[in-house]
Amino acid sequence: MKVLAAMSGGVDSAVAAARAVDAGHDVTGVHLALSQTPDALRTGSRGCCTIEDANDARRSADVLEIPFYIWDLAERFREDVVEDFVAEYAAGRTPNPCLRCNEKIKFAAVLDRAVALGFDAVVTGHHAQLVDGQLRRSVDAAKDQSYVLAVLTPAQLSRAIFPLGDSTKEQVRAEAAERGLAVAAKPDSHDICFIGDGDTRGFLTRRLGAAGGEIVDAESGAVLGEHQGSFGFTVGQRRGLNLTRPAPDGEPRYVLAIEPVANRVVVGPGRLLEVDEVRAERPVWTVAAPAAEFDCIVQLRAHGMLSPATVAIDDDRVTARLHTAQRGVAAGQALVMYAGDAVIGSATITAASARSSVTV
Amino acid sequence: MSYLDHAATTPVLPEAAAAVAGALGALGNPSSLHGSGRRARRSIEESREQLAATVGARPSEVIFTAGGTESDNLAVKGLYWARRNADARRRRVIVSSVEHHAVLDAVQWLAQYQDAEVVQLPVDAYGQVRPETLRAALAEDPASAALVSIMWANNEVGTISPIAELAAVAHEFDVPLHTDAVQAVGALPVDFAASGADALTLTGHKLGGPYGAGALLLRRDVDCVPLLHGGGQERDVRSGTLDVPGAVGLATAASIAVERRGAVGARIAELRAALVAGVRAAVPDVIVNGHPTERLPGIAHLSFDGCEGDALLMLLDARGVECSTGSACAAGIAQPSHVLLAMGVEEARARASLRFSLGHTSTAADVAAVVEAIGPAVERARRAGITSMATR
Ligand SMILES: Cc1ncc(COP(=O)(O)O)c(C=O)c1O
Numbered sequence: 001m002k003v004l005a006a007m008s009g010g011v012d013s014a015v016a017a018a019r020a021v022d023a024g025h026d027v028t029g030v031h032l033a034l035s036q037t038p039d040a041l042r043t044g045s046r047g048c049c050t051i052e053d054a055n056d057a058r059r060s061a062d063v064l065e066i067p068f069y070i071w072d073l074a075e076r077f078r079e080d081v082v083e084d085f086v087a088e089y090a091a092g093r094t095p096n097p098c099l100r101c102n103e104k105i106k107f108a109a110v111l112d113r114a115v116a117l118g119f120d121a122v123v124t125g126h127h128a129q130l131v132d133g134q135l136r137r138s139v140d141a142a143k144d145q146s147y148v149l150a151v152l153t154p155a156q157l158s159r160a161i162f163p164l165g166d167s168t169k170e171q172v173r174a175e176a177a178e179r180g181l182a183v184a185a186k187p188d189s190h191d192i193c194f195i196g197d198g199d200t201r202g203f204l205t206r207r208l209g210a211a212g213g214e215i216v217d218a219e220s221g222a223v224l225g226e227h228q229g230s231f232g233f234t235v236g237q238r239r240g241l242n243l244t245r246p247a248p249d250g251e252p253r254y255v256l257a258i259e260p261v262a263n264r265v266v267v268g269p270g271r272l273l274e275v276d277e278v279r280a281e282r283p284v285w286t287v288a289a290p291a292a293e294f295d296c297i298v299q300l301r302a303h304g305m306l307s308p309a310t311v312a313i314d315d316d317r318v319t320a321r322l323h324t325a326q327r328g329v330a331a332g333q334a335l336v337m338y339a340g341d342a343v344i345g346s347a348t349i350t351a352a353s354a355r356s357s358v359t360v
Numbered sequence: 361m362s363y364l365d366h367a368a369t370t371p372v373l374p375e376a377a378a379a380v381a382g383a384l385g386a387l388g389n390p391s392s393l394h395g396s397g398r399r400a401r402r403s404i405e406e407s408r409e410q411l412a413a414t415v416g417a418r419p420s421e422v423i424f425t426a427g428g429t430e431s432d433n434l435a436v437k438g439l440y441w442a443r444r445n446a447d448a449r450r451r452r453v454i455v456s457s458v459e460h461h462a463v464l465d466a467v468q469w470l471a472q473y474q475d476a477e478v479v480q481l482p483v484d485a486y487g488q489v490r491p492e493t494l495r496a497a498l499a500e501d502p503a504s505a506a507l508v509s510i511m512w513a514n515n516e517v518g519t520i521s522p523i524a525e526l527a528a529v530a531h532e533f534d535v536p537l538h539t540d541a542v543q544a545v546g547a548l549p550v551d552f553a554a555s556g557a558d559a560l561t562l563t564g565h566k567l568g569g570p571y572g573a574g575a576l577l578l579r580r581d582v583d584c585v586p587l588l589h590g591g592g593q594e595r596d597v598r599s600g601t602l603d604v605p606g607a608v609g610l611a612t613a614a615s616i617a618v619e620r621r622g623a624v625g626a627r628i629a630e631l632r633a634a635l636v637a638g639v640r641a642a643v644p645d646v647i648v649n650g651h652p653t654e655r656l657p658g659i660a661h662l663s664f665d666g667c668e669g670d671a672l673l674m675l676l677d678a679r680g681v682e683c684s685t686g687s688a689c690a691a692g693i694a695q696p697s698h699v700l701l702a703m704g705v706e707e708a709r710a711r712a713s714l715r716f717s718l719g720h721t722s723t724a725a726d727v728a729a730v731v732e733a734i735g736p737a738v739e740r741a742r743r744a745g746i747t748s749m750a751t752r
């Protein structure tokens with residue numbers, strides 16, 4: 001096949017491209033330029049957006065002896081990922097930009113362009129398995145990225161190749177070193193790529209402007225502190241609340257709800273965070289739509305937060321009754337449904353509650 | 361493989377490669393006082409004389425540098441500093457809006473850190489600065505003008521400036537003119553003395569010489585503050601141990617390129633005409649940018665509406681046809697060309713452009729390869745549409 005390997009400049013995508021070459025594909029490497037003003041050198045633990053990263057990708061492509069180009073997706077990325085990120089926080093939700101980037105950029109704008117230009121598929125270095133159209137978790141549980149790929153439709157998945165799913169990160173690094181790829185020892189990236197200093201709240205404050213408001217206790221109604229913008233919080237968050245007064249019961253407080261219109265942050269004791277019913281919308285099924293009600297494992301955050309659940313589907317709505325209650329379920333995150341390690345589908349969380357009392 | 365990117369760099373002439381190799385085998389620092397030093401110095405001075413004779417300059421006007429970028433920086437910054445030091449009012453740097461980044465970014469730096477005020481002269485739809493535009497800019501405040509820099513021939517669309525007229529206008533106001541002639545030397549008749557320019561940039565790798573070897577021609581009566589301080593070589597304007605192989609290779613290549621210019625230029629012009637006609641037959645709505653007659657013989661700068669140039673480049677590359685989107689790139693990211701934007705071309709069309717540039721090794725087979733590949737490539741790229749621009 002004629003395939004396009006998206007090469008971030010990191011070790012994973014370099015090895016993925018190498019494996020695609022070994023598999024006999026006609027591979028062209030492409031680095032996606034996602035920043036409108038790329039820095040010259042990499043700093044911190046971002047992994048894709050500097051000129052140094054582009055040069056690392058090119059160096060790997062040259063070693064693999066494949067053609068290499070840079071595609072300028074910065075404007076699309078700004079529109080579909082960065083602005084969406086800001087708007088979601090402004091609306092009191094907690095978005096996942098990596099998921100959005102897969103949905104709108106890598107397997108949409110890039111894939112569409114690739115197909116139009118004569119490519120059959122896009123290869124990425126995501127840690128996930130894709131066998132006969134079925135998306136599955138990586139064998140490396142700690143690095144598994146199936147959660148941020150679960151938004152992809154069968155049509156998108158039919159043109160995706162993830163060559164790394166059967167390997168651990170350690171194996172990928174060792175292979176990179178064996179292949180003489182200079183990125184073998186490059187540190188992993190963790191932070192959100194478009195927030196250079198890793199300070200999400202600072203980024204949002206610059207974008208949305210500081211707006212002081214109250215932090216209110218859910219139980220007593222007492223004002224426990226002030227904040228500089230409700231957008232800076234995530235449901236379940238405990239640290240960084242800077243409460244000026246102790247809670248009446250002396251227990252630690254967690255963010256229970258964000259009320260952007262009133263610019264209020266509601267906090268409460270940990271037990272009020274516990275939810276066992278999660279509602280979500282706009283489901284995407286990776287293979288085919290399942291039965292109206294079924295049991296599965298749901299994952300509610302990119303890392304962890306798993307529970308067995310009974311899921312009911314009603315048209316565009318999905319309700320998951322969790323068999324074990326979870327703390328800190330945030331609207332805007334994805335509800336991803338698994339059968340074992342196979343992804344069934346995903347939907348966007350809109351609300352969560354304890355079956356006794358509503359908390360979000 | 362068909363190489364149609366001679367404006368980026370052109371193959372080294374075998375004679376130049378042999379001259380470089382010969383000089384690399386010879387020992388001696390041209391500034392040393394012993395026999396080896398004298399032999400190296402002799403090579404340098406003979407190269408200087410050869411280059412000077414080739415471009416209508418006096419040997420003492422040749423300052424060897426490490427290429428076009430350095431020569432541009434030295435001219436623009438050095439003349440600015442010298443003029444401002446002599447008269448603190450002289451802070452205005454007047455350039456065309458279609459200069460190479462080696463000039464544009466240098467003057468931008470002067471504005472940011474050295475108190476300069478940059479005036480970018482508009483160009484017409486062909487990319488030419490009209491002499492009256494320069495006159496008006498100078499006349500606005502003659503006492504504040506430090507220097508003028510306008511390129512001899514544009515590296516993207518190939519349009520030639522009326523340098524002699526522009527130099528005459530600058531001199532009416534007693535302002536020195538620098539010209540970036542990187543693309544002109546070897547392709548057009550270039551006579552430094554006759555042009556009236558005060559400083560002229562040229563570089564080896566665009567005319568069949570080695571990379572990293574260039575020169576600034578600088579009139580004897582023009583003051584220029586150095587960028588590089590040290591041993592005082594090159595009239596104390598450009599310190600650094602002289603690069604004998606570079607100078608020998610540059611001079612050899614320049615003299616051959618100039619000597620063969622008539623014959624090679626005529627052949628290139630014919631090939632270019634065939635290329636444009638062939639592409640037009642395959643893609644009837646192609647747009648040819650630049651001046652119809654006042655242009656470099658080997659450049660065909662073409663726009664294909666509804667495509668992205670970088671998609672075309674990739675598709676052609678896959679067919680072994682090597683060309684350029686013509687615009688400067690930041691780490692490979694295609695920017696809409698500032699040259700085309702200055703010519704009044706809208707952004708979408710500016711992004712839909714390719715530059716094919718022919719040179720001394722170009723053949724009819726190269727042209728045939730382009731003509732054969734371009735139709736399907738454009739059709740495909742049009743299907744892919746535009747992804748780099750905002751959708752709302
Ligand atoms: C018009 C022009 N000026 C300056 C340069 C820079 O020359 P060099 O590559 O020798 O630094 C180039 C070539 O890239 C050019 O085309």
